[in-house]
Amino acid sequence: MEKTDLLMQAKTALLAPTGLDEHGLEQVLDRMLSRQVDYADLYFQYQRHESWSLEEGQVKSGSYNVDQGVGLRAITGDKTGFAYSDAFELNALLQAADAAKTISQQPGEAGQAIHWDGKAPTVLYAPINPIDSLGAAQKVALLEQVEAEARAQDPRVVEVMAGLVAVQEIILVAGSDGRLAADIRPLIRLNVSVIVEQDGRREQAGSGGGSRCDMDYFLQQERALGYAREAVRQALVNLEAVDAPAGNMTVVLGPGWPGILLHEAVGHGLEGDFNRKGTSAFSGRIGERVGSVGITVVDDATLPSRRGSLNIDDEGTPGQRTVLIEDGILVAYMQDCMNAKLMGAVSTGNGRRESYAYLPMPRMTNTFMLAGTQSHEEIIKSVGRGLYAANFGGGQVDITSGKFVFSASEAYLIENGQITAPVKGATLIGNGPDVLQRVSMIGNDLELDTGVGSCGKDGQSVPVGVGQPTLKIDSLTVGGVQI
Amino acid sequence: MESPASQAVVQSHDMKESTDQWQQQMLELAVQVLDKAASAGASAADVTLNRGTGLVTTVRMREVETVEHTRDKSLVLTVYFGHNSGSASTSDFSAEAVAGTLQAACNIARFTAVDEDNGLADAELMATSQPDLELFHPRDISVAYALQQSLDCEAAALDHDHRIVNSEGASLQTHLGVGVYANSHGFVGSTRATRYSLSCAVVGTSNTKITSPAGMQRDYWYTASRCFEDLQSATEVGLLTARRTVRRLDSRKLSTRQAAVLFEAPVASSLIGHFLSAIRGGALYRKASFLQDCLGQKIFADWFHLYERPHLLRAMGSAAYDDEGVATRDRDLVTDGVLRSYCLSSYSARKLKMSNTGHAGGPRNIILQPGNEDFQGLLRTMDRGLLVTELIGFGINGITGDYSRGAAGFWVEHGEIQYPVEEITIAGNLRDMYQHIVAAGSDVDLRGNIRCGSLLLENMTIAGA
Numbered sequence: 001m002e003k004t005d006l007l008m009q010a011k012t013a014l015l016a017p018t019g020l021d022e023h024g025l026e027q028v029l030d031r032m033l034s035r036q037v038d039y040a041d042l043y044f045q046y047q048r049h050e051s052w053s054l055e056e057g058q059v060k061s062g063s064y065n066v067d068q069g070v071g072l073r074a075i076t077g078d079k080t081g082f083a084y085s086d087a088f089e090l091n092a093l094l095q096a097a098d099a100a101k102t103i104s105q106q107p108g109e110a111g112q113a114i115h116w117d118g119k120a121p122t123v124l125y126a127p128i129n130p131i132d133s134l135g136a137a138q139k140v141a142l143l144e145q146v147e148a149e150a151r152a153q154d155p156r157v158v159e160v161m162a163g164l165v166a167v168q169e170i171i172l173v174a175g176s177d178g179r180l181a182a183d184i185r186p187l188i189r190l191n192v193s194v195i196v197e198q199d200g201r202r203e204q205a206g207s208g209g210g211s212r213c214d215m216d217y218f219l220q221q222e223r224a225l226g227y228a229r230e231a232v233r234q235a236l237v238n239l240e241a242v243d244a245p246a247g248n249m250t251v252v253l254g255p256g257w258p259g260i261l262l263h264e265a266v267g268h269g270l271e272g273d274f275n276r277k278g279t280s281a282f283s284g285r286i287g288e289r290v291g292s293v294g295i296t297v298v299d300d301a302t303l304p305s306r307r308g309s310l311n312i313d314d315e316g317t318p319g320q321r322t323v324l325i326e327d328g329i330l331v332a333y334m335q336d337c338m339n340a341k342l343m344g345a346v347s348t349g350n351g352r353r354e355s356y357a358y359l360p361m362p363r364m365t366n367t368f369m370l371a372g373t374q375s376h377e378e379i380i381k382s383v384g385r386g387l388y389a390a391n392f393g394g395g396q397v398d399i400t401s402g403k404f405v406f407s408a409s410e411a412y413l414i415e416n417g418q419i420t421a422p423v424k425g426a427t428l429i430g431n432g433p434d435v436l437q438r439v440s441m442i443g444n445d446l447e448l449d450t451g452v453g454s455c456g457k458d459g460q461s462v463p464v465g466v467g468q469p470t471l472k473i474d475s476l477t478v479g480g481v482q483i
Numbered sequence: 484m485e486s487p488a489s490q491a492v493v494q495s496h497d498m499k500e501s502t503d504q505w506q507q508q509m510l511e512l513a514v515q516v517l518d519k520a521a522s523a524g525a526s527a528a529d530v531t532l533n534r535g536t537g538l539v540t541t542v543r544m545r546e547v548e549t550v551e552h553t554r555d556k557s558l559v560l561t562v563y564f565g566h567n568s569g570s571a572s573t574s575d576f577s578a579e580a581v582a583g584t585l586q587a588a589c590n591i592a593r594f595t596a597v598d599e600d601n602g603l604a605d606a607e608l609m610a611t612s613q614p615d616l617e618l619f620h621p622r623d624i625s626v627a628y629a630l631q632q633s634l635d636c637e638a639a640a641l642d643h644d645h646r647i648v649n650s651e652g653a654s655l656q657t658h659l660g661v662g663v664y665a666n667s668h669g670f671v672g673s674t675r676a677t678r679y680s681l682s683c684a685v686v687g688t689s690n691t692k693i694t695s696p697a698g699m700q701r702d703y704w705y706t707a708s709r710c711f712e713d714l715q716s717a718t719e720v721g722l723l724t725a726r727r728t729v730r731r732l733d734s735r736k737l738s739t740r741q742a743a744v745l746f747e748a749p750v751a752s753s754l755i756g757h758f759l760s761a762i763r764g765g766a767l768y769r770k771a772s773f774l775q776d777c778l779g780q781k782i783f784a785d786w787f788h789l790y791e792r793p794h795l796l797r798a799m800g801s802a803a804y805d806d807e808g809v810a811t812r813d814r815d816l817v818t819d820g821v822l823r824s825y826c827l828s829s830y831s832a833r834k835l836k837m838s839n840t841g842h843a844g845g846p847r848n849i850i851l852q853p854g855n856e857d858f859q860g861l862l863r864t865m866d867r868g869l870l871v872t873e874l875i876g877f878g879i880n881g882i883t884g885d886y887s888r889g890a891a892g893f894w895v896e897h898g899e900i901q902y903p904v905e906e907i908t909i910a911g912n913l914r915d916m917y918q919h920i921v922a923a924g925s926d927v928d929l930r931g932n933i934r935c936g937s938l939l940l941e942n943m944t945i946a947g948a
């Protein structure tokens with residue numbers, strides 16, 4: 001796929017209906033440049049979103065949503081003026097430009113020629129509309145198969161809920177420095193949640209997956225049915241779970257989704273905005289040791305078809321692979337254009353926004369730790385008494401104090417090197433700048449999550465990926481009830 | 484070049500005029516959409532339209548950071564063909580986009596299964612009056628004035644203590660919105676509302692050299708209201724932010740133990756929030772609630788009364804009708820500690836074979852009857868234990884009630900705060916926790932949809948060092 005094709009397709013979808021062309025974009029940018037601003041940009045977005053949901057054995061509801069608009073931004077130093085328009089007509093954009101430019105009171109130099117320069121991103125996913133990749137009847141049938149598979153696993157399954165979501169996002173970024181870039185982003189997700197019951201005790205568990213591709217993905221390798229089996233397996237484990245222990249102990253984290261640890265404990269703290277402002281527990285610590293020898297953490301937007309991957313970020317910068325921690329040493333922050341400029345760095349392609357109605361800021365893409373050398377079995381065997389956390393729900397971090405939490409959804413006791421009784425989900429709490437220094441063993445079994453993660457920051461949600469190999473942390477606080 | 488102030492006045496004038504215009508257009512559009520849905524063969528339909536505009540100004544370290552002019556606009560349509568339904572939404576109100584939305588909703592309805600419980604709420608439940616709940620207080624707020632408020636607020640925080648060394652800024656937000664809901668029973672409702680808030684977050688350090696991030700703490704405060712004049716002053720918000728931040732400096736970790744826990748009012752409302760989630764129809768008909776089949780049962784102590792008052796003037800949660808047009812009314816959810824009512828929409832009520840309680844969109848203005856003791860009194864009653872001022876994480880299992888969350892706060896001895904604590908968790912089971920709430924404070928937090936004072940729990944497990 002040529003970049004000109006992406007740009008052409010985006011122009012056809014976003015600009016052509018109202019007759020906008022490069023000249024129109026120049027007029028709107030010029031309106032903002034009539035004040036003294038360092039940079040101005042336009043973000044055109046069209047998003048269609050379809051979802052179907054099943055419960056009680058039937059697909060009873062579905063919805064189709066369309067949202068579109070243009071975000072206009074004028075930046076001077078660390079100040080940003082922002083306005084948006086849900087109309088794509090030139091006059092509406094000029095009005096929004098007038099609102100955005102008021103951030104600067106000084107007259108600027110309007111009338112400068114803009115030399116458009118389309119950047120050529122590597123194409124990581126096909127520019128398709130995944131909503132059309134499967135007929136409505138087949139989507140309904142897929143969800144029905146998922147529910148049948150879940151029920152077939154075990155008679156203790158009393159309720160199955162499943163949801164199928166497909167999104168297509170078409171964006172075009174036009175900047176006053178001449179950048180003109182476009183992306184067409186497909187995104188699909190299937191979630192299954194089951195309730196199981198035994199002797200009056202009820203437990204719930206969920207599973208799912210997704211990708212930036214068409215819906216055939218769920219049919220390949222029985223992926224969708226696999227999510228159903230996994231949800232039932234976890235729920236049945238939880239039926240047997242006893243109260244979790246409370247206090248400091250050795251914790252082994254399983255591979256894959258438990259990488260949410262990295263996302264919360266270090267990922268957010270390495271976002272450029274917090275570090276420019278000096279409000280992160282990692283501020284000013286580039287070059288310092290923040291993890292054990294052997295720990296390398298990357299943020300990689302360039303993995304083909306992954307949920308967190310981006311051909312270009314929402315400022316038109318190509319998606320990149322950025323090493324954040326190398327062999328335990330903090331080496332880089334994640335940057336968008338404005339924070340990079342203010343810190344004397346360059347954008348790492350992490351400028352993301354939920355939609356045209358929000359300002360971009362530094363956000364993660366796919367964040368994971370590279371594999372080590374030890375086997376999963378060796379790591380478990382090395383623990384006398386501790387907790388093995390195989391799966392997690394959500395997490396959260398206080399950027400400034402560095403304290404982070406994440407909640408286990410499937411966990412077991414480790415006794416004498418053996419995984420024993422399942423324990424109820426407990427919240428784990430730690431300190432971001434310390435926790436990776438307490439990692440004493442790194443598995444050879446790196447896995448990425450299955451593609452269901454969303455990250456929230458300042459009220460903006462974006463799709464992300466996480467991953468890690470099995471990890472042994474020598475001391476972490478486990479928030480159970482059993483003392 | 485116009486000054487920001489004069490420009491904002493023009494905008495505000497436009498805003499008021501456009502509110503009337505919007506409301507008129509949206510009412511007409513709602514009726515048109517329902518007509519078209521009927522022509523397309525739908526046996527019933529409903530439509531929700533929203534349109535709004537606002538201003539967000541943010542300052543940081545005494546400088547302007549962002550000025551955002553916000554707008555929002557949406558049309559959500561649901562069509563019913565007998566008991567099959569489909570929904571679609573758009574942010575574009577053009578005739579073409581609306582026709583596309585109707586078609587998309589009809590297409591979906593062709594493939595969804597027959598569900599006999601599906602449909603509009605019963606016609607006789609529709610609200611027959613729409614009293615003025617005083618939610619609409621438009622006010623001319625210029626960008627310059629908004630920025631000055633934000634600057635004054637942050638300055639009050641920064642100037643309060645030399646240990647306040649950094650800031651995440653202060654922000655004033657305004658919003659003005661118009662909403663229309665109409666359905667094929669002939670119900671047409673419309674609302675106008677404003678919302679203002681001012682918030683501030685600063686960073687303190689016990690280590691006065693800012694070169695080291697170790698020992699940094701942040702905290703925040705906000706004020707929110709329907710009416711700008713009802714906000715706490717900028718200086719007050721700044722001062723509270725600074726005091727809350729400084730008191731967290733030199734936090735320690737507690738050892739693992741069992742102790743009494745006092746939830747400060749702003750976080751205590753989350754315990755009521757978990758209760759409301761558990762008595763929601765959606766959780767109940769899926770049998771996914773830890774309060775399954777608990778109607779009429781004693782959940783809290785005798786003194787515990789929880790009321791819903793949807794018609795409070797100027798309140799954040801007030802509404803004359805719910806998201807299905809059903810008249811809202813005063814309701815006692817808990818009296819004498821006993822659960823008296825669930826919160827049901829038309830769908831969940833039919834599923835449960837119970838009566839609709841007008842809760843589509845959730846409960847509105849939940850009030851816990853305040854106790855006699857103020858915050859200091861509760862500290863004395865607790866004598867020894869943990870005061871929780873912040874909770875993080877999502878460790879709540881709605882089906883079992885198991886509860887485990889990250890916490891920060893203060894250790895209390897002899898009824899007095901001793902030192903700040905952090906990096907601990909508190910854990911228990913909500914059923915059990917609710918039974919052991921021994922007191923509610925008179926220090927009611929009025930800012931949100933849940934109004935309650937601080938809550939004292941007899942005993943929880945604290946995990947730490």
